[in-house]
Amino acid sequence: MNLKTFSLDLKNKKRLIPQVLTLLFIVLLISYFTFNAQVNMDNRGIAFGFGFLTQEASFDIGFSLIDYDGSRSYARAFLVGLLNTLLVSVIGIIIATLIGVTVGIGRLSSNYLVAKFAEVYVEIFRNIPLLLQLFFWYFAALRALPLPEQAMNFNDISYLTVKGWYVPKFIWTNFSIFIYSVIAAFIAIIFVSKHAKKQREEFGKHIPSFYIGITLLFALPFLSFLIGGVELEFEIPVLKQMSATIFNFRGGVSIIPELMALAMALSMYTATFIAENVRAGILGVGKGQKEAAASIGLTKAQILKLVVLPQALRIIIPPTTNQYLNLTKNSSLAAAIAYPDIVLVFAGTALMQTGRAIEIVSITMGTYLLLSLSISSFMNWYNQSVAIKEK
């Protein structure tokens, strides 16, 4: 609507009044509460400000992806919490998608046992509150896992114990060259698949771009080891006795049981909803589509890949986006089992030590908002790329 039609359209103008008033009302309401909070805080001698972020945090965090100790700032502690939240969300989303797709397809299987098993799984895990599942995985796992001296041993390089899953640590030389080789592999793959598509569309020639891609993905990094000077060593965890009965592994990387339990609970729970989305998506593709595809001689795999999945994805993606968002937000339950996510570290310990409730809670809310918006805009972009393009 341009300005000219706007000024002429009296009817529209009239409709605008309630909208403006509503907006005004909301603005007034917010400013009323802000003003109130300010007066109350002044009365109690509390200053508002974000200066505390640069102060020394003086508490330690048990699990961190970046270099951190208590002499770092609150801002650094916030970053540690945020990265831990992102880590568990990403792991959760990947596992939930894998389980969800498998179970969703499984529910439609003609094999009675598989279909029933998938159905029972969905009905159990989506109907029990997530917090309970979290406690179950955490405390059940803690009780079930062995003490370090009786650790489950995987080929003498990895050990699973009640204190965590110890895996070898990778120690790289010339790591950047390795990364470049991976990037180069991806660029080559894109190039090959574009070329393959052109060949297929213009000359009807089939190039096995998938296999070429896989080969490239392994070959280029392998070359970087051979001629690029990249070296990889492993630091293997070793058992150390610390007192008469206390043992623990030193060295390597420890995947703490809190992370395992949280990722497990989040993905098992969310996978049930994704499975239902997948089932809905596949059932939503008309039977005639499959029959038509079969009649022109496509194989079963081709039918799934070329006909069913592209149409099913359009149905699956929007509700699955919601599930990804839910999973990310649900990761805040971490505080219950001591996984140091942003809520436990920042909106918990840091809030407690500084007393800056309003500042810290707003930062945390803003962070979750930003996270959710990023996920949903990424998923919207992906959704648009698979949507029907009207011609």
Place this chain on the structure above:
Amino acid sequence: MFNTFKNLILIVSASLVLIACGQQGGGAGSKKSKTLQNTQKAGFVKCGVSQGLPGFSNADTAGNWSGIDVDVCRAVAAAVLGDADKVKYTPLSAKERFTALIAGEIDILSRNTTWTLSRDADIGLTFVGVNFYDGQGFMVRKNSGINSVNDFQSGISACTNTGTTTELNMRDFFNSKNISYEPIAFEKADEVVAAYDAGRCDTYTTDKSGLAAQRTKMTAPDDHKVLPETISKEPLGPVVRQGDAVWEDIVRWSLNVMIEAEEYGITSSNASSLKDSENPQIKRLVGSEGELGSAFGLDNEWSLRIIEQVGNYGEIYEKHIASTGIMPDRGPNELWTKGGILYVAPAR
């Protein structure tokens, strides 16, 4: 028609907001205690307690709270309302407690809270005194071979509560000993105990009184022991909001009266018979001499009611801490006249 009506509603509500804006403010600085007025109007004291710490604040199966922290609120209720039972308890996590107090959801926070400079000065709170001198310690399994904090080695994992001073003390302690450690901080004490019990961590650290109390909740309490060392000072005491000096005084002196009553041998059973005592200090404490209550706007029998309905500090300690086996030895929580450090300003 419908639209105009809707507009009207919007305009009215918007102007209501404006009016409300104009009326706001005031409260602080007035001479009378607003908290006291509100408490008397409501008919109960709003008291924030723990989510269950035996000896300090713990609810039985019927929902009745008891403990030495609970008794501070009961003393205030006896003083300002005449009945020690007129208390509304709000169980709070370590994380929630200060926000609840600042927001006015509670008027006294009596929840084994450590008095520190930053809490006192920075976040709108005022500590009124100390009702338990504690210190942070470590609990380990008896068979661990650890008999002192000097036996700890790098790589040890330590469970504790989040949002407490223990997280900070722990870091100071391990850093000073140059020991690397894995901190695991839970929100609720029950989960800390469960995780320690399951072997997730090698040691459990919190205030020693808390360790003693939580040990009773474990599957096999006798398999665990508290190490002898104390790594920090933890003066625990009640907290009030900043800005209401009269209320602050009421809570402070309700606590002091209980301690001083023990000093002068006044107990819940003999208090009323001591009205004609020879000792003027005893007479002041039981309300037969002087007008101590008028300074807070209370009657003269306020302190007598505290002693009669709640008891003196020695009685409270015996009932909640000593007889329950949490800390039979009073240690620093003994009167200054008997070798402890309980020493309060005289009520006169």
